[in-house]
Amino acid sequence: MIRLIRWVLDDYVRTQRIFVEWGAALVIAYVALGAHVDATSTLSTWALSSFALALYTTSVIADMADHPISLTRLLQLPSRIHYISAYLLAALVIALSAYAILVGATAVIAPNAFPVWTVWLTSIPPLLVLVCTGVVVMTMLTPLVATSIQRIILLALLAIPLAWDRVIALLPDMLPGTVMAMFHALTTVFGVILWPSMQLYALSIDPQYTITSVLLATVHIGILIGMTALTLRWYLRRPLTIA
Numbered sequence: 081m082i083r084l085i086r087w088v089l090d091d092y093v094r095t096q097r098i099f100v101e102w103g104a105a106l107v108i109a110y111v112a113l114g115a116h117v118d119a120t121s122t123l124s125t126w127a128l129s130s131f132a133l134a135l136y137t138t139s140v141i142a143d144m145a146d147h148p149i150s151l152t153r154l155l156q157l158p159s160r161i162h163y164i165s166a167y168l169l170a171a172l173v174i175a176l177s178a179y180a181i182l183v184g185a186t187a188v189i190a191p192n193a194f195p196v197w198t199v200w201l202t203s204i205p206p207l208l209v210l211v212c213t214g215v216v217v218m219t220m221l222t223p224l225v226a227t228s229i230q231r232i233i234l235l236a237l238l239a240i241p242l243a244w245d246r247v248i249a250l251l252p253d254m255l256p257g258t259v260m261a262m263f264h265a266l267t268t269v270f271g272v273i274l275w276p277s278m279q280l281y282a283l284s285i286d287p288q289y290t291i292t293s294v295l296l297a298t299v300h301i302g303i304l305i306g307m308t309a310l311t312l313r314w315y316l317r318r319p320l321t322i323a
Contacts, residue, residue: 081162081169088144088170097140101133101178109185119195123285126182127207134175134211138218141171146224164225164315168308171215179211202287206280209300213277216307225315276300 092098108129145167187194194200217238221231279296283289 081166084163084166085170085173088141088167089173091144092141092170092174098174098177101137101174102181104133105129105178105182106185109182109189119193119199120285122186122190122193122195123200123203126179126186127203127210127281127284129182130175130179130207130211131214133178134171134214135218137174137178138171138215139222141167141174142219142222142224146222160316161312164219164312168215168219168311171219172212175211175215176208179207199287202289203284206284206287206297209297209304210277210280210284213300213304213307216304216311220307220311220314225311225318227314227318230314276303 108125145164183200195203217234220226220234226234276296276299279293280300283293283297
């Protein structure tokens with residue numbers, strides 16, 4: 081698997097796609113952090129930027145993994161799990177490299193915006209879990225893993241708690257109270273799914289570890305493990321065509 085990860089990274093660098101993440105990290109450090117923002121804003125920018133770049137990287141990596149030339153590498157592996165796992169780990173390595181450049185560029189361009197070292201270091205574990213979550217969720221949303229119906233269901237689980245409150249605000253005068261109550265219930269139920277992630281993001285920008293925060297992080301890690309297992313299961317059940 082290590083050799084396959086190296087192949088993926090070599091392919092990614094050879095196509096010069098890596099400069100999108102690295103260039104974006106430099107631009108973010110210069111534009112968003114060059115105005116001497118406070119440390120909390122810096123941590124928030126790092127977290128959101130790293131998560132967004134992880135989503136982009138994973139979408140490109142998944143497209144590479146679904147290419148017929150790349151699929152021929154499956155013939156050299158003992159199982160398909162090794163194949164998809166290698167691409168997941170490669171996406172994570174690229175996302176973390178962009179994060180490292182973002183942090184380094186901030187230290188050079190905006191040293192006054194750099195948080196205290198102890199605060200920065202304690203913010204890394206929750207951020208790492210969030211980046212891993214972004215990699216896994218984005219992989220699940222690609223045709224490499226999920227069917228159309230599976231992607232629709234997953235997108236609904238993500239979109240309803242994120243955007244439904246704004247939609248509901250426009251509907252009270254248009255729908256009966258019973259229907260509105262059902263909408264509120266759905267928003268609450270689906271929101272529970274994303275709530276640990278929201279709390280983990282808050283922990284990454286304000287790393288105050290308590291028993292509650294550690295418990296929530298543990299719950300989130302459990303959810304991440306479950307999503308990773310589901311991703312592998314979906315991938316193994318997808319038909320494989322090497323043209």
